[in-house]
Amino acid sequence: MDDKNASLWGGRFEQAPDVGLQDFGASLPVDWRLWRQDIAGSRAHAHMLAACGIISSEDAEKIDRGLDLIANQIEAGEFSFDLADEDIHMSIERALTGLIGDAGRRLHTARSRNDQVATDTRLYFKQQTGALAALLLELRGTLLALAEQHSDVMLPGYTHLQKAQPVLLAHHLLAYYWMFTRDFKRMLAARDAADASPLGAAALAGTGHPIDRQQTAASLGFSAVICNSLDAVSDRDFLLDAIYACSVAMVHLSRLCEELILWSTDEFRFITLSDRFATGSSIMPQKKNPDYAELVRGKTGRVVGDLVGLLTTLKGLPLAYNKDLQEDKEAAFDAADTLAASLAVVTGMLASMQVNAEAMLAGAQGGFMAATDLADYLAEKGVPFREAHEIVGKLVLQLEKEGRSLKDLTPVELREASPAFEGLPDDALQIESVVARRLSEGGTAQVRVREQLALAAEALERDSRLSS
């Protein structure tokens, strides 16, 4: 019987776990990053135990000093982690007991690793979701600055990836800005979901020791105590919320990256990525590849997988703690890490890219993107819109066969198509007029977009205060 096993649950066992199974059962390679939260949780628990007269204040002080030492060792990279410890909670408790003896052995009074791991993970995700919200704010700031800087640039808007109607680049960028604004809100909601203390739920049913859960919750900065001990140790909704928030943000990043990839092709040339955010080919000297944008798009699949994975892990679990729950952290850490890295990449890529306004404008000129405006003109003159749509559709068909575009139409041809075209202003088909006409609330007309820029700036200002 090895010593290590004897010190934690050895009493009940005659044999140590199979060596292979120790590796299989260990979560230490994943959860060691919770060490700060674990130490904070142990400190709060020890103080509370002393305040409630469950351990002596001398023991609590020894625990405090021992934990300080361990924190310093881990920080300095001098702590030796051992897989036989299974997880960060056992690593720290064993090291503490090694340092201070019996006082260390008293720390686990009225506590279980079940409430301990839930506490650590909640503390960690409160902080992570806050950090991700701050990164989302930075991205929003970059998108807003780009929109302001290029507020007059026009480009084709697409539906079905077919040219549809011209829009302002600022309008296009602001569409993403609002997506990331909602992601920011989702991230803060996930932070709120993590903000309740499971500590003191012990293994599953609470404890007979006269503990004070309000005290530990308050000293760890939790806003509330989870009011059902079974729920406290079993609930991982707060991680689902965080991974869901990460997944939606990744999907938004992926859509944006898809456009950056498309826009940087020779066919579009709408933007030029900075060399710092592109790579070359080992065989084709001419290549400049948008690898990083592609990687963000690619990693999105993994984050969505993290969400589906944890949902699936949870779906058949009876109350209360089951070891399956140990699988939660790998998914949640991966989702948060991937989103953090992707946000930094995309923010840098946007801030450093060049906008090719002429190529965008050229893409929006000519063709048939003013067709709706022609039909709208007829509708304003009293032609039923469906009829107007057909008249213009026929004109487009004819022009397309002849290899001409809308602006090549002569006044005679227009009048032949419908007498109601009489009086059509000369500039009606110009892209500037087409954009300027879309004055409806939320439309792409310059005045509306200017209002939208002001709204976006206000929201950014308000949210910066929220996240700090």
Ligand code: ARG
């Ligand atoms: N390493 C475990 C986890 O991450 C900690 C809790 C273990 N509790 C238990 N009773 N085995 O979930």
